[in-house]
Amino acid sequence: MRSKRNLFLLSAFALASCSSNHEPGAVSAPVMKLDKPFAAAGTIEMQLEGGSYTVRASSDEHIRVSFAGNTGDAIADVEATGAHATLAIRNTPSNNFQAIVEVPATSDLTVHLGGGNLSLGAIAGNKDIDSKAGNVTIAIPNADDYSSVDAAVKVGDLKAGPFGESGSGLAPHVKWSGPGKYSLRASLGAGNLELKH
16 A cells, blocks of 8 residues: 555656646747658657647648747757658756647657657547656547557546546556547556547
8 A cells, every 4th residue: 555655646746847847927939940841641750858748730741840938958850751750859948848749630640758748639640659747638539530549547547538438546547449540559657648529
């Protein structure tokens, strides 16, 4: 029992640390850091250091990155070869770093987040998302687009939306199968994971 309580306290501390990445107050206007053409229906892998991120569909076939808040010495870099791109955001400051990432509306996404907040918009394609701690929200316009869903949180809350019941505490986990062609895997160490319409 004590080990579970210690794990919960450790997770709460991790969440408190991550929450500092999204402090209220004045927000500077986003500053474009990167703009690169990239064809729709490709695969994009993201390595994101701690911060608050919004990933959304672009209106064209480009990958764009904008920074806001406390940008510090953060840098964005993308490498694209054919239908595969790798995006890295590094050297992010420890508080109030924000970024907006735009990708083609149909893209297979793999996102590795060091911790913080991630809001993933309505983007068609396969998704493989993992974060160490924080809050993750994934938009699901149509559940029938997916063939398989596997979502889990080690410690925290899981709101599965169209894919099943919500859970909280230690290791809430949802698996779901459907008629679609895309897969969704989401894994969060500590925090809140929400799949929503």
